[in-house]
Amino acid sequence: EGIIARFRTMAIHRPSVLIGHVVGSVVQCVMSVVLVGAVAVAIGFRAKDATALEWVLAVGLLALVSLALTWIAVGMGLSSPNVEAASNNALPLMVxxxxxxxxxxxxxxxxxxxxxxxxxxxxxxxxxxxxLLLGTEIGHNGWLAVAWCLGLAVLGYFWSTAKFN
Known part of the structure; x- marks a missing residue:
C-alpha cells in the first residue's frame, strides 16, 4: 500500500505500475519457456523440420499467451477482496x-x-x-490464437487499469 500510494502522488503514467509488473512477469515466463525448451531438446525432443523462424514464432506465441493471461490475472487480483482470494481466483485459468x-x-x-x-x-x-514445431496443419488456428490473446490482453488491460484507478 505505501509504495503504491507514493506512486499515485508522482507525476507518472498511472498504469505504468501495472505495465511494469506485467512486462516483468512476461519476461520471466519467456525465460522459463526457453529454459524448459532447452531441457526438452537436451533430453530428446526433436521438432519435425522446424526452422529457426518457426521456433521464434512458437516462443512469440507463448509470450503472447503469457501476456494475455497475465493481464487477466492482474484484473482478477485487483478485483479480489483480499490476498487469499487473489491467489485463488486464477485457478480456473489453470484448468x-x-x-x-x-x-x-x-x-x-x-x-x-x-x-x-x-x-x-x-x-x-x-x-x-x-x-509450428511438429509440422501438423495449422489452418486458421494461428489467427484464432493471436485474436484470442490480443482480445484477452486488451480486456485485461482495461479491466486492470479501471480497477487500479
Missing part, C-alpha cells in the same frame, strides 16, 4: 488447458464436450504450437 486439445484430440472427445474444447483460447494456441 482450461486440461479441457482443450492438449492431451486428447478433439475428435476423440465426447460429442457434447467438443464444442467447449474447440472454442476456448487454449485449443488454437496448442494446435498452432503443434503446427
Amino acid at each position: 482450461l488447458p486440461l479441457l482443450s486439445s492438449a492431451f486428447v484430440p478433439l475428435d476423440a472427445m465426447p460429442g457434447w464436450f467438443q464444442p467447449f474444447a474447440e472454442y476456448q483460447p487454449f485449443t488454437p494456441a496448442i494446435e498452432t504450437l503443434r503446427g
Whole structure:
C-alpha cells in the first residue's frame, strides 16, 4: 500500500505500475519457456523440420499467451477482496488447458464436450504450437490464437487499469 500510494502522488503514467509488473512477469515466463525448451531438446525432443523462424514464432506465441493471461490475472487480483482470494481466483485459468486439445484430440472427445474444447483460447494456441514445431496443419488456428490473446490482453488491460484507478 505505501509504495503504491507514493506512486499515485508522482507525476507518472498511472498504469505504468501495472505495465511494469506485467512486462516483468512476461519476461520471466519467456525465460522459463526457453529454459524448459532447452531441457526438452537436451533430453530428446526433436521438432519435425522446424526452422529457426518457426521456433521464434512458437516462443512469440507463448509470450503472447503469457501476456494475455497475465493481464487477466492482474484484473482478477485487483478485483479480489483480499490476498487469499487473489491467489485463488486464477485457478480456473489453470484448468482450461486440461479441457482443450492438449492431451486428447478433439475428435476423440465426447460429442457434447467438443464444442467447449474447440472454442476456448487454449485449443488454437496448442494446435498452432503443434503446427509450428511438429509440422501438423495449422489452418486458421494461428489467427484464432493471436485474436484470442490480443482480445484477452486488451480486456485485461482495461479491466486492470479501471480497477487500479
